[in-house]
């Protein structure tokens with residue numbers, strides 16, 4: 001599937017909803033995981049015997065464990081309010097990418113086996129038995145959901161299709177049908193500690209290289225410490241920060257902030273990954289296992305605080321789930337929330353004067369900001385409701401002079417996913433990724449044309465990688481996308497404080 | 499006491515039992531099912547009272563629906579607000595001494611009835627006309643609307659066209675409350691109206707009408723944003739802490 005042929009969707013002049021195109025994306029699915037990707041996670045290697053029955057059993061298990069699943073499957077009234085809210089529907093017109101239709105793929109099985117109406121009059125209530133056709137639809141369309149939660153904002157009952165997708169993927173993993181991308185990466189994390197499979201020596205090498213780069217560029221000896229016992233701060237950051245562009249410029253930005261503020265910090269080679277891919281496959285057990293690498297690293301290194309780098313899904317797991325999965329954090333310094341986001345730290349330092357920024361350093365740029373879906377709708381920063389919108393903007397505005405907002409229908413809690421979240425950031429889903437980026441690309445196009453925007457900042461490793469890849473399809477240059485801490489890194493005044 | 503009265507009496511006892519027991523069991527099930535993780539749709543309130551107020555706004559004003567689709571919101575408000583008025587107006591059939599509020603609402607109840615039917619027809623039209631909603635509509639969705647419209651129209655019909663003996667209807671329902679079956683008038687529209695209401699009560703706990711209790715149990719709406727301050731742990735997940743290395 002290396003040379004997939006498809007057309008990049010055209011910008012919609014009036015942002016009207018696409019006409020329904022049945023089966024428009026029925027060919028899209030990620031590579032199926034092989035036994036060597038599944039078994040390390042405790043899943044069956046391939047499709048099990050009796051899978052139709054096993055799937056129903058697993059659904060029953062999840063229904064008893066997760067109130068959201070049960071309530072959401074019962075409550076939908078088919079009002080249709082969510083039908084035009086998903087970027088994958090807007091970009092493809094495939095009706096199964098309407099959130100409610102996606103939910104119905106699982107709901108039909110739920111109704112058949114767990115509701116009276118579905119048992120008595122299945123045809124009336126859309127109840128169906130599990131068969132190959134249903135499994136195929138599940139595999140395709142539950143891998144066309146980036147679990148961005150945009151639909152849940154607009155549903156009168158808060159029905160979150162992300163929860164349904166996670167449950168469906170968990171069920172599929174339990175009958176031996178997983179996505180290669182997510183499962184292969186998770187297997188790497190359990191052995192090596194990060195998604196890229198970067199072992200300790202390679203990581204140490206990379207960090208040394210970064211120290212040399214910064215010394216060459218800025219003449220300042222900024223350190224990138226690894227596995228330092230007794231450091232105050234453990235920094236957990238997405239592994240893409242170690243080498244991908246523009247991520248690595250963000251990492252350099254964090255290091256400069258720590259350096260200038262005099263904060264002692266370290267990375268851990270054992271917990272060298274912020275992103276917890278187990279959320280994508282909806283597995284609590286896997287999520288627990290990955291998250292507890294961070295607990296172990298914090299204990300082993302004897303740190304006092306944990307800070308996360310720029311990453312959207314990572315921050316959702318960190319902010320909303322880490323206390324549940326890997327807490328309690330009673331061994332850390334109670335003065336700080338656990339964990340903290342690097343932006344909370346930088347924002348605090350800007351306000352206290354702990355670091356000084358010179359926004360002129362970024363005067364060659366006009367910035368806009370892409371709210372990452374999982375930060376916007378799955379987490380918070382700071383201590384007020386909506387701080388996840390305020391703090392990144394404060395930091396950007398302190399780092400650049402010219403900042404422009406995109407269409408308010410596409411920012412903050414209404415933000416559109418980049419199109420590559422939720423375990424879909426794989427080349428085998430390129431068509432989906434390009435088409436799903438349409439709403440964001442349209443909003444960007446507006447501010448580029450009308451306000452001369454030159455760069456878009458993001459705070460998520462997936463957003464950054466996704467945009468780098470898909471922006472050229474829409475006629476934008478791939479280096480338009482920047483890390484927020486790249487801007488901070490450019491603007492920060494290093495050296496002795498007055 | 500006619501056979502018909504006995505049949506309707508039994509029907510209403512049965513329907514009430516199904517509604518009450520069915521809903522109670524469902525609510526018990528929702529309440530008993532744990533929430534393994536904190537998943538409020540952010541930004542979310544930081545306090546319990548804030549979260550309660552968020553749910554209240556959903557229930558009273560359909561806040562999220564207002565954000566997402568103005569037409570559906572208008573029709574949904576017409577229907578639900580109309581229904582609320584109509585239900586208030588009907589309380590008089592179960593009271594020997596009628597509450598003051600019920601008396602005060604009496605003249606407006608009828609507009610409620612009209613609003614309810616108008617809202618339902620609007621929602622139904624969307625199901626037929628709007629391509630996306632047509633795609634997600636199943637037979638049960640049409641049937642549910644048909645049943646509600648039937649209830650509304652048969653009720654309005656008794657108000658405006660073919661009146662029934664409402665004193666006798668009241669005697670029947672007061673009788674039911676005292677387990678003393680009285681005669682029910684035998685007009686067609688009344689029997690249709692009451693039969694449809696009983697059917698609605700029976701399907702309630704087994705249908706999408708569960709959105710009524712569901713909205714109160716939706717974690718994305720009722721959870722407080724306090725994950726970093728308070729450890730939230732489901733009983734079924736607690737044992738995993740013992741297995742971790744550190």
Ligand code: SF4
Pocket residue numbers: 085086087088097098099102144145146147148149150151152160161162417
């Ligand atoms: S969670 Fe996001 S990707 Fe999934 S159905 Fe909802 S809007 Fe679409």
Ligand code: SF4
Pocket residue numbers: 075076077078079080081082083099100154155156157158159
């Ligand atoms: S908005 Fe909610 S209730 Fe309405 S169709 Fe979508 S999921 Fe169902």
